[in-house]
Amino acid sequence: MxxxxxxxxxxxxxxxxxxxxxxxxxxxxxxPYCNYGCLAAHVEEEGLAVGTTCSVEL
Ligand SMILES: [Zn+2]
Incomplete structure (x- = not known):
């Protein structure tokens, strides 16, 4: 193993x-992710960047 x-x-x-x-x-x-590319792709696919504190939309 x-x-x-x-x-x-x-x-x-x-x-x-x-x-x-x-x-x-x-x-x-x-x-775990291979690199930031996979992490970014995952975040985008899951919509994890939406509705976070980063959002400035009202
Ligand atoms: Zn990967």
Whole structure:
């Protein structure tokens, strides 16, 4: 058994890339992504950037 971690977006082994780990919402575990590209794609796909404190729309 090797210590591999799959990207939450594309399913690749993140350890061969430049992985980033994100703690989402109330989850206690960190979610792995290959890089910021996969993270950004995931955020965009899930609409996680909508309704956050970053939004300035009223
Ligand atoms: Zn990925």
């Amino acid at each position: 090797s210590d591999t971690t799959d990207c939450a977006y594309c399913g690749c082994d993140v350890t061969v890339h430049d992985p980033v780990y994100v703690r989402e919402g109330g989850e206690s575990s960190e979610t």
